[in-house]
Amino acid sequence: MIGLLAEVPYWGQSLLRVLGGLVAVLLPAGTIVYVFLFKMMSFMQSRLGPMEAGPYGSMQLFAEVGKWLQKEDIVPDRADARIFKMAPIIVLVSTFLLVVVVPFGPDAWFTDFETGVFYALAVSSVSVLGILIAGWSSANKYSLLGGLRAAGQLIAYELPMVLAVMGVVIQAGTMNLQKIVVAQNTGSMFGIDAIGHPYVISQFFGFIIFMIAIQAELTQAPFDMPIAESELVSGYMTEYSGFRFLIFFIGEFATAGVFAMIASVLFLGGWGVPFTWFGWTSIDDVANWMNFAGPLIMFTKMMLLVFFIMWIRFSYPRLREDQLQKFAWKGLIPVALLNIMVTSILKVVF
Amino acid sequence: MIAQNIGFWIIATVMIFAALRVVTTNNVVHAALWLVVVLAGAAAQYILLAAEFVAVTQVLVYIGAVMVLFLFGTMLTRAKIGTESDLNNSYKKLGIPVALVMLVAMGVALVSSFGDEKLPQTATVVSTQEISDQIFGPYLLPFWALSFVLLAAVVGAIVLARKD
16 A cells, blocks of 8 residues: 555545555455355255345345444443443454454555564454453343353464464464465475465465364354353343444454455465466565455455355354363364474474 | 654553552452553553564453453452442552552662663664564573463462362
8 A cells, every 4th residue: 555655645545544444344244244144044045035125135234234223222221331332342443453454465455564463363352352341241141151151262262273373474484464475475385386385285274273263263153152042042242232233243244254364364375366477576576456456366265265154154053162162172272283383393394 | 742752641641540440440340441441551552662562462461361361250250230349458558558669669670770761763663583583592591481480370270270
């Protein structure tokens, strides 16, 4: 964005960044809800899904948002009103903070953060705070149980997520997401550089662990214990209605989109195509049109990854609480630690 | 006065107000949330000092882990909604002199070690690589010692939690 907008004054750049951030969070969220939640789930269940609003029901989401916005903003009588109102906003803000480090093209980034990966992992853990206080401030036992389950689950699965990313950082030798993209697209495997070196191949175990961990971080089934509707009504969201529920809802799917983007940056080469295709050797050679093609490539990869997340969500039944914790602590974390060890040994050897 | 100084004073004021609310509020969860504001303010100050690695670590460790566990613990055991009357105990008065002594000690330490020294106006960001080179080079022994302390804490927690 710096290269493109060198002549734009600072306030203009900031405004564009804010607008870009809104688009980068809300557009994927809307698309994910329509394509996967409305249509794909319906087709998997042999029904059509929404068909009335707009062609093939494509305007359904606007109708839903309108409905939610019209609803009364209800706060339970015995709830802690101020914190109750604050909680969904903390969750959504952490999503917006997350998208800040994701690069969308050679110059199309919000901020070129040297410790990008680390920052993303840190900020994503802030949303736990919002979920916890949402559960507590509702003054409802189901909500509190949901909030506590969510916190336990998110803490447990944050560890394998961090450890899985470590393998990528060791291979790329940097924590800057932009440089990780470049490292994958300029790399080669066994001397063949036709498809670059996407880390999904050499970090396959890391990729699988990361995808399982984000499935749990997003509390999508089979890891949806915190909002298990047959046990806890709706977990920490039970008491929320109207636009505060809408914020949680947007937060859930926007975070799915942003996590999928981060996964595509870490493992699938992000916005880039293998640089040898066009004879580029470094990021400075990359043509300017990549600033427009990059976001589209990124969006495609994101949709592919969200497709897998949703596919699993609609296919598997919920895990039990103890199975869920055992799976993280006794399954994923040891494998992730082993992956780090093997990766660093191979990094030193080669 | 440069912009960073103005930023520092705004954040510092918010931090002091939040710190006072931590000890004066009548609800445990509210106190914990005010503490989150203080810790986030510290992270913001690190960013102003161009120490982004420390800032991110502050968010990850204190807000993302310590405060979440803290809230988790209080909510699991005793957090009521509304005001609680039994939050203050007889050690309240002892706390004030201890806090003052700490303030004076840290102030004296800061002034005597830095005095009138100023940070260079064009501070360069210390890269993460340099930090790791330092940790695994000259500071390797303290780093190891720290990990032993953490290991001891983990073992201690398991011993305390086990029923048999």
